[in-house]
Amino acid sequence: GAVVSQHPSWVICKSGTSVKIECRSLDFQATTMFWYRQFPKQSLMLMATSNEGSKATYEQGVEKDKFLINHASLTLSTLTVTSAHPEDSSFYICSARERDNWSYEQYFGPGTRLTVT
Amino acid sequence: DAKTTQPTSMDCAEGRAANLPCNHSTISGNEYVYWYRQIHSQGPQYIIHGLKNNETNEMASLIITEDRKSSTLILPHATLRDTAVYYCIVIAGGTSYGKLTFGQGTILTVHP
Numbered sequence: 001g002a003v004v005s006q007h008p009s010w011v012i013c014k015s016g017t018s019v020k021i022e023c024r025s026l027d028f029q030a031t032t033m034f035w036y037r038q039f040p041k042q043s044l045m046l047m048a049t050s051n052e053g054s055k056a057t058y059e060q061g062v063e064k065d066k067f068l069i070n071h072a073s074l075t076l077s078t079l080t081v082t083s084a085h086p087e088d089s090s091f092y093i094c095s096a097r098e099r100d101n102w103s104y105e106q107y108f109g110p111g112t113r114l115t116v117t
Numbered sequence: 118d119a120k121t122t123q124p125t126s127m128d129c130a131e132g133r134a135a136n137l138p139c140n141h142s143t144i145s146g147n148e149y150v151y152w153y154r155q156i157h158s159q160g161p162q163y164i165i166h167g168l169k170n171n172e173t174n175e176m177a178s179l180i181i182t183e184d185r186k187s188s189t190l191i192l193p194h195a196t197l198r199d200t201a202v203y204y205c206i207v208i209a210g211g212t213s214y215g216k217l218t219f220g221q222g223t224i225l226t227v228h229p
Contacts, residue, residue, distance in 0.1 A: 006160075043221050044155075044161065091158070093160045106215070110159055111159065113158075
């Protein structure tokens with residue numbers, strides 16, 4: 001149980017285009033989902049926290065107009081990288097907390113590798 | 118949330134116990150210790166967590182010192198598949214969303 005999927009697993013796009021990444025909780029309802037970014041040989045950095053039906057909360061330094069997050073249902077959150085540039089190339093990982101689970105255990109997706117050319 | 122300090126890297130022989138330390142000397146009474154690991158190019162995986170008592174599950178054991186200023190994650194019989202970056206994270210209870218702040222972690226390499 002507690003599986004989180006991401007789609008696509010990797011994507012290559014041209015500079016200036018937008019890319020949407022989906023994060024789904026397959027067998028549980030997730031009231032809170034998180035989006036992280038990880039550059040090579042670095043740790044995960046939290047980008048934003050999203051709660052179903054409300055606006056995402058972005059970490060300091062993360063441009064909310066560039067990284068659009070939508071958490072429309074209890075099982076789906078999407079991250080859209082708008083007007084992507086080569087510096088946005090990174091490993092994007094989502095995670096989810098299970099509804100009504102008091103612990104802070106998060107279930108992570110397998111990640112999406114974005115390359116902007 | 119309290120800051121944690123972990124060794125940059127550790128080695129372990131396959132079949133032996135891997136003991137990964139974590140220092141969290143500024144931890145406060147309502148803060149939990151969580152351990153995650155990340156195998157190369159994958160999303161992190163939850164391992165175990167605790168408040169003040171030692172904990173054990175099918176993956177590992179967590180030993181927390183009596184003063185709670187440090188803890189040790191123990192993988193009792195390490196295998197090659199346990200090679201990963203291990204993250205020790207302290208998080209306050211009652212945090213509404215439970216944000217995790219990842220440090221640099223410990224790179225554990227298990228050798229044949």
